[in-house]
Amino acid sequence: MLSALTLYRRLIKIQIQSQLEYRASFLFDLAASIFYFSFWFLSIALIFQKFDNLGGWTLPEVAFLYGMVEMSFGTMDLIFSGFDPQSFGQQVRLGTFDQILLRPVNISLQIFGSQFTLRRLGRIIQGIVIFGMALTWLDIDWSLVKVIYLPIIFLSLVCFFGGLFIIGSTLTFWTIQPIEVVNIFTYGGSEMISYPMHIYQRWMRQFFTYIIPAIFLNYYPALYFLNKTDPLNLPPIAAFLSPVVGIGTLFLAFQFWKIGIRHYQSTGT
Amino acid sequence: MKMTMEDEKEQPAIRVRNLQKYFKVFKHHRGFWGALRNLISREYQIIRAVDGIHFDIRPGELVGYLGPNGAGKSTTIKMLSGLLVPSGGELYVSGRIPWKQRREHVARIGTVFGQRTTLWWDLPVVESLNLLKYIYKIEDRTFQKNLSEFKEILDLEPFLDIPVRSLSLGQRMRADLSAALLHNPPVVFLDEPTIGLDVVAKERIRQFIQHINVERKTTIILTTHDVSDVARLCKRVMIIDHGHLIYDGLLEILQDRFGDDRELVVDFAEVYTDYSIEDARISQADDLRITYQFHRNEVTASQLINRLSSKFRIRDLSVREPEIEATIRRIYEEGLLEPDTEK
Numbered sequence: 001m002l003s004a005l006t007l008y009r010r011l012i013k014i015q016i017q018s019q020l021e022y023r024a025s026f027l028f029d030l031a032a033s034i035f036y037f038s039f040w041f042l043s044i045a046l047i048f049q050k051f052d053n054l055g056g057w058t059l060p061e062v063a064f065l066y067g068m069v070e071m072s073f074g075t076m077d078l079i080f081s082g083f084d085p086q087s088f089g090q091q092v093r094l095g096t097f098d099q100i101l102l103r104p105v106n107i108s109l110q111i112f113g114s115q116f117t118l119r120r121l122g123r124i125i126q127g128i129v130i131f132g133m134a135l136t137w138l139d140i141d142w143s144l145v146k147v148i149y150l151p152i153i154f155l156s157l158v159c160f161f162g163g164l165f166i167i168g169s170t171l172t173f174w175t176i177q178p179i180e181v182v183n184i185f186t187y188g189g190s191e192m193i194s195y196p197m198h199i200y201q202r203w204m205r206q207f208f209t210y211i212i213p214a215i216f217l218n219y220y221p222a223l224y225f226l227n228k229t230d231p232l233n234l235p236p237i238a239a240f241l242s243p244v245v246g247i248g249t250l251f252l253a254f255q256f257w258k259i260g261i262r263h264y265q266s267t268g269t
Numbered sequence: 270m271k272m273t274m275e276d277e278k279e280q281p282a283i284r285v286r287n288l289q290k291y292f293k294v295f296k297h298h299r300g301f302w303g304a305l306r307n308l309i310s311r312e313y314q315i316i317r318a319v320d321g322i323h324f325d326i327r328p329g330e331l332v333g334y335l336g337p338n339g340a341g342k343s344t345t346i347k348m349l350s351g352l353l354v355p356s357g358g359e360l361y362v363s364g365r366i367p368w369k370q371r372r373e374h375v376a377r378i379g380t381v382f383g384q385r386t387t388l389w390w391d392l393p394v395v396e397s398l399n400l401l402k403y404i405y406k407i408e409d410r411t412f413q414k415n416l417s418e419f420k421e422i423l424d425l426e427p428f429l430d431i432p433v434r435s436l437s438l439g440q441r442m443r444a445d446l447s448a449a450l451l452h453n454p455p456v457v458f459l460d461e462p463t464i465g466l467d468v469v470a471k472e473r474i475r476q477f478i479q480h481i482n483v484e485r486k487t488t489i490i491l492t493t494h495d496v497s498d499v500a501r502l503c504k505r506v507m508i509i510d511h512g513h514l515i516y517d518g519l520l521e522i523l524q525d526r527f528g529d530d531r532e533l534v535v536d537f538a539e540v541y542t543d544y545s546i547e548d549a550r551i552s553q554a555d556d557l558r559i560t561y562q563f564h565r566n567e568v569t570a571s572q573l574i575n576r577l578s579s580k581f582r583i584r585d586l587s588v589r590e591p592e593i594e595a596t597i598r599r600i601y602e603e604g605l606l607e608p609d610t611e612k
Contacts, residue, residue, distance in 0.1 A: 103375060
């Protein structure tokens, strides 16, 4: 276990070093991604100028949702870079995945260590700034449970999005090309849970409550933090299901991943 | 035709029995409507990439594995190295089932796939090797000893500090070979290790392969397009075609059975009216230079030379062997060997 961690650190160090070799390009990418995501938030802010609330939520309250998603998605995108279906599909296509199978080390560990896209820091930084602003604007009634629960929500979201990445990558064992549908869930999903989810149509809400229970990841915890009443009348436990959904998704994703590797070994490319 | 010498006491390094690998290939229809049909069509055909092969390889053997493109060579190597799970049959490498015991298996084999590198693209060669030292848990003493040995034979020193992406193909191959052998694997699979290299670079790599085989008694399977690699390194060859092993035996015997005629080129000292001699036919005549063709089973070169020198005055002569490459090509193209269906 300890040697696995050391190996992971060494692999990541290689990734970081080779990206910092091109310092100008790295800084430019970083700045570009901060701008890109900030403009996106700015456009939401502009809508608030016109309507001043969104389904009864103020701008700082939406910023709480949005900042949380941005921080966690960015962090996931950094840690799970190797599982990004785009770059993983490349590995399957070019046959470099074979090289991973030929080394006497855990396969997932090698994928985690195969890519570490530093420019994702841009999104994380932007998320931290917006979430920080939300916390200062809002008058949250802090308790010990909330202090402990806040990082748990963050980690659950990281697990959830990471699980989606792994599922997307696993599909490329069959399709070779990464498939667009996966982006609907990863990028589309992250955008969707950045808004208060009661504004969506009923069928959509129910889909994301009972089929893919993403509503519990961010929206219900936010209701709890902001002391808002639940317009959908679910039991109070709904606010605390975030880790169940996050860890559950990641767990299922790894099971699927194992099936994918078995499929790869029986067909090759 | 079977040349494997079965020694009951000695466990083979590689044991293969009735090994099979079938692939389902879904039918592809062309054009727009074809593409739509592909989406729903479940029509497929079964490709028998490896269709029931048998062989044993003893520890320390260096075997050439030949076959035309798509014959099943790399599918076999992929099964041996644990990348692919067989559809049927038995397969043991050093007593292990490659795909069932992946980590134990890959820790004790070495692989070079000529087309792609095992090394980290952006890392200097020496750092890649250091990382492999960690991954394979190679002891410091072994690592230093191997590194200095490889440095000497493969002349690694000049490019040790250069990132892999900037290496020439020959340098990269030398680095990859070193990487594959750092952990002293008893069994090594080399897939096209000389592909795309010039004569000098090829020779260096051949010397290295031979050195490893002789000094360390490493079992090596070498697949290659370049039959001169095999002629230079391997006594035993296996030939696969259409998923069947069509030959497994000594390279010499193959040459004896299927080699073209040998040639004797003679420069005569003076003009004669009739140059003909027994057991050889004249294939070319330019002034005083006559080329005879003869078959190795009918007459030896020295018998012919005796006959010639008793009849004529000769200035010079030379014997030309048929090229092994041509022999192998004839075997594929003319289907000279039938699949081995015994057992």
